[in-house]
Amino acid sequence: xxxxxxxxxxxxxxxxxxxxxxxxxxxxxxxxxxxxxxxxxxxxxxxxxxxxxxxxxxxxxxxxxxxxxxxxxxxxxxxxxxxxxxxxxxxxxxxxxxxxxxxxxxxxxxxxxxxxxxxxxxxxxxxxxxxxxxxxxxxxxxxxxxxxxxxxxxxxxxxxxxxxxxxxxxxxxxxxxxxxxxxxxxxxxxxxxxxxxxxxxxxxxxxxxxxxxxxxxxxxxxxxxxxxxxxxxxxxxxxxxxxxxxxxxxxxxxxxxxxxxxxxxxxxxxxxxxxxxxxxxxxxxxxxxxxxxxxxxxxxxxxxxxxxxxxxxxxxxxxxxxxxxxxxxxxxxxxxxxxxxxxxxxxxxxxxxxxxxxxxxxxxxxxxxxxxxxxxxxxxxxxxxxxxxxxxxxxxxxxxxxx
Numbered sequence: 001x002x003x004x005x006x007x008x009x010x011x012x013x014x015x016x017x018x019x020x021x022x023x024x025x026x027x028x029x030x031x032x033x034x035x036x037x038x039x040x041x042x043x044x045x046x047x048x049x050x051x052x053x054x055x056x057x058x059x060x061x062x063x064x065x066x067x068x069x070x071x072x073x074x075x076x077x078x079x080x081x082x083x084x085x086x087x088x089x090x091x092x093x094x095x096x097x098x099x100x101x102x103x104x105x106x107x108x109x110x111x112x113x114x115x116x117x118x119x120x121x122x123x124x125x126x127x128x129x130x131x132x133x134x135x136x137x138x139x140x141x142x143x144x145x146x147x148x149x150x151x152x153x154x155x156x157x158x159x160x161x162x163x164x165x166x167x168x169x170x171x172x173x174x175x176x177x178x179x180x181x182x183x184x185x186x187x188x189x190x191x192x193x194x195x196x197x198x199x200x201x202x203x204x205x206x207x208x209x210x211x212x213x214x215x216x217x218x219x220x221x222x223x224x225x226x227x228x229x230x231x232x233x234x235x236x237x238x239x240x241x242x243x244x245x246x247x248x249x250x251x252x253x254x255x256x257x258x259x260x261x262x263x264x265x266x267x268x269x270x271x272x273x274x275x276x277x278x279x280x281x282x283x284x285x286x287x288x289x290x291x292x293x294x295x296x297x298x299x300x301x302x303x304x305x306x307x308x309x310x311x312x313x314x315x316x317x318x319x320x321x322x323x324x325x326x327x328x329x330x331x332x333x334x335x336x337x338x339x340x341x342x343x344x345x346x347x348x349x350x351x352x353x354x355x356x357x358x359x360x361x362x363x364x365x366x367x368x369x370x371x372x373x374x375x376x377x378x379x380x381x382x383x384x385x386x387x388x389x390x391x392x393x394x395x396x397x398x399x400x401x402x403x
Contacts, residue, residue: 194336
C-alpha cells in the first residue's frame with residue numbers, strides 16, 4: 001500500500017480514538033525513525049516512553065528472534081525458564097523489599113492490580129490519588145486519574161477514590177480516613193504536564209503513610225527504567241513505596257505491565273484471584289531480560305542523567321529567547337516545555353522539520369527521547385524547536401499588524 005492507502009485503511013477500520021499525525025513510519029533504529037518516503041526523524045517521544053532503548057536495539061532483536069524459535073507463548077500455570085530469568089533480573093534492580101511481582105500487559109493493568117491488591121490486603125476500600133495525576137484508562141485506573149475529560153464519559157466509576165492537592169502534604173494527611181487502604185501517586189506527573197512534586201513531598205508522604213498505617217503506591221510507568229537518571233524515579237529522593245507500578249520500556253518495546261510489591265502484600269492474593277492469559281509470556285520475558293541487561297550494562301540511567309542535563313540546559317536557553325515559553329521542567333530525559341499557547345500546532349510543525357515530540361496536556365510539549373539519544377541528535381531537536389517557535393512568533397506578530 002502507498003502512503004494514502006495506509007492512512008485511508010487505518011482511518012476506515014480502526015476505532016477513531018487516537019489523535020493521528022499525517023505521517024506513515026515504516027522503520028527505525030536507535031533514536032531515529034524513517035517514514036514511508038525515506039525521510040529521517042529524531043524521535044523525542046519514543047512512543048510515549050516505550051522505546052527507552054531506542055528502536056530495534058540489536059540485543060532486543062536478537063532476544064526476540066532466538067525466543068521465537070523456542071517458545072512464543074506459555075500460560076503462567078506452567079513454569080518457564082525465561083520468565084524465571086526475567087523476574088530474577090527485575091527483582092535485583094528494584095528498591096529493596098519490592099521482591100514479588102505480577103506480570104501483565106500494560107501500565108493501566110499494573111495499576112489495576114495494585115488497586116485490587118491494596119483492597120484485598122487491607123480490607124479497606126478507599127484510595128487517595130493526586131490532582132493532576134494520570135494512571136491509565138481502564139475503569140479502575142481512570143477512576144484514580146484526575147482529568148475530567150477521561151473520567152466524565154464513563155461515570156459512575158469505581159467508588160471510594162478521592163483526589164487531593166499535591167501542593168501540601170498536610171492535605172494528604174487530612175484526607176486519610178479509617179477506611180483508606182492506600183495512596184497512589186506518580187513521583188513525577190507525566191501526562192499531567194511533567195510536573196515535579198514540592199521538595200520533600202515524597203518523603204513526607206512516606207512518613208504520613210507509615211504513621212497512619214496506609215499503603216503507598218508509586219506509579220512509575222513513565223518515570224522508571226533509568227529515565228530520570230536513576231533506575232526508578234523514587235530513588236532520586238531515597239523513598240521506597242509498598243507497591244510500584246511499571247510498564248512501557250521493560251520489554252524493549254513489547255507489551256508489558258509489572259506490579260511489584262512487598263512479599264507479605266502480594267501474598268494477599270489467593271490462587272486465581274488475579275490472573276491474565278498473557279502474563280509473563282516467554283517472548284516478552286526474553287525481550288525483558290535483554291532490556292534489563294542493556295539498561296544495567298550500558299549504564300543508561302547515567303547517560304539519561306548526563307544527556308538530560310544537556311537537553312534541559314538547551315531548552316532553558318530557548319526559554320530565554322522565546323517569550324512564549326513559560327517554563328522548562330523535569331528530570332533526566334523526562335522533560336516538559338510549557339508554552340503560553342496550545343501546543344498542537346507546534347507538534348505538527350516540529351514533525352515537518354523531522355523531530356517527534358508529544359504533548360502533556362494542551363500547553364506542554366513533552367520530551368521523552370530514547371535513553372540512547374546522542375548530543376548531535378539533541379541539537380537537531382533543539383534547532384527544530386527553535387525554528388518552529390520563531391516561526392510561530394512571527395506568524396502571531398504579523399497577524400496582529402493592522403492592514
